[in-house]
Amino acid sequence: MVFKVSKKIRAIQMNHTNAVDKVSTDAGSVLSVSERSIKLPTIKLPSLNGDVTQFRHFHNTFVSLVVNNEELEDIAMYYHFLSSLTGEERNVIAHLPVTRTNFKVAFDLVCNRYNNPRLVASAHLNKLLTLPAITKSCSGELLALLNEALSNVYALMALQLDVSLRGLITSQLLTERVEHSITTDSEDRLSSSSLPTFKETCAFLENKCKSLEIAKTTAPQRQGTTVNKQQNAPNTKQFGHSKQTYVATSTACVMCYQPHVLHKCSKFKQAMCSERKAVVMRNNLCHNCLKNDHRAS
Incomplete structure (x- = not known):
């Protein structure tokens, strides 16, 4: 009698376990079907526009x-x-x-x-150094300025360069104040991916100073005097007893320092969009005609 009761209890327990497993399986099936029915939005392919x-x-x-x-x-x-x-x-x-x-x-x-880490770092530095000035107390403009600055700083840090951020900024500030042909010599000596430290930039400029001083002392004095006379001689016209002087003036290109306007400069045309924009903003030029006597409204 006891054996029959124990056998019936085990049968009841087995049926209960099978029922629970079936319910769990059905619930999992419903969940998986629900998950598969979710349609995620289409990811649009990114575009590259020269930046x-x-x-x-x-x-x-x-x-x-x-x-x-x-x-x-x-x-x-x-x-x-x-x-x-x-x-x-x-x-x-x-x-x-x-x-x-x-x-x-x-x-x-x-x-x-x-x-190119060097090219990317230079572009971020140009954006940092050409941030627009805030001329009025506006929280929106101030927040936009802060976000732009932080995004470029964090992007530079993410490049994991061998040069410190402070060294990058000081080197960039120094080279921007130097004539373009001088900095070109420094660019030619560097690899396409390496960035100069502030110490290396200073050492290069010191050596360039010595080279220019040596070239100046070894140049023939007569040739230097002739060149100076030709450059400094004004165009004069005499009418009767009075003499009027007309001095010819020319505007040097802010990109290559040659006697032509910026929009005719081949180096400016070959530069990247970010570099051209940095040159325009750094020299306070008009965004339409690239002149410095007014600004585009």
Whole structure:
């Protein structure tokens, strides 16, 4: 009698356990179906418009969505890549035919051109040093200024450069006050990815001073006198007993310091958008005609 009761109790317990497992399985099935029915919003492909400070965001997003997508063929990736290039970076691959084998070539060309820590750091420094001045007590403008400054500072820190932020800023401030042809010599000596420290910048300028002093003392005195007379001699016209003097004036280009206006400067035309904007803002030029006698309203 006791054996029959124990057997019936075990049967009841087994049936209860099977019922609980079935309910759990059904609930899990409903949950998985509910999860699969959720439709996430479509992620739009990023675009690259010539701003080197946005290249890392573009690169990481494009690689995740397109390059690592095993369902896409190379020719499809190439067309997606072309549609994402909206600035001057498209000229880098303008000569390449759109073929399956050329996608990796085109992608590497653009990456090698814009994934340059030195170029990115220089662009962020230009943005920092050309922040607009706040002329009135406005919380919105002040907050926008603070956000712009912090975003560029954090972007520089994220590059993990070997040069300190203080050294970068002081070197940039110093070289901006030096004639362009002098700083070009320093640029030629550096690699495409290295950044000079403040100590290296000072050492270069000191050596440049010595070179200029030596060149000045070894130049023929007669040649120097002739050049000075030609440069300083004013154009004069005499009418009767009175003499009127007309001094010819010329405006040097703020980019290369040659006797031409800025919009005709080849170096300015070849510079990147961020560099051209920095030159205009640093010299208080009009954004429309690039002259310094007025500002665009």
